[in-house]
Amino acid sequence: MQMALELAAQAGDEGEIPVGAVVTAGGKVIGKGYNQTEKLRDVTAHAEMLAITAAAQYLGAKYLSACTLYVTLEPCVMCAGALYWAQVSRVVYGASDDKRGYTRAGTPLLHPKTQITLKARHC
Numbered sequence: 420m421q422m423a424l425e426l427a428a429q430a431g432d433e434g435e436i437p438v439g440a441v442v443t444a445g446g447k448v449i450g451k452g453y454n455q456t457e458k459l460r461d462v463t464a465h466a467e468m469l470a471i472t473a474a475a476q477y478l479g480a481k482y483l484s485a486c487t488l489y490v491t492l493e494p495c496v497m498c499a500g501a502l503y504w505a506q507v508s509r510v511v512y513g514a515s516d517d518k519r520g521y522t523r524a525g526t527p528l529l530h531p532k533t534q535i536t537l538k539a540r541h542c
Contacts, residue, residue: 420489420513420538426453426466427491433458440466440490442474442483442507449486450474466490467498471505483507493520493537499528511536 426439430453442450452469487509499521
């Protein structure tokens, strides 16, 4: 989570919404990202999306079933959908997002086998 926090700080320094994400497998970082929607002029350039893409490229596979995503803020609905399709085993997030977090959708959006861990308080 510390690396995700550092990436979030980098995003903030670059004028982005400060969110960072890291994907690990077997205790090794295999993907990371931070929000770059302004820099890339791409509404899909969320930290989670970039980290998932990097991890999939590292593994040479589309499924991340033995991986953990650490992200500083609760994923949005779009990112939750990507996490579902990637079949990420575990998601650890640092703060709930009461405005745009996936849990506001009212229906389960993550893969049924995905474990969720909230590491901090609601923001």
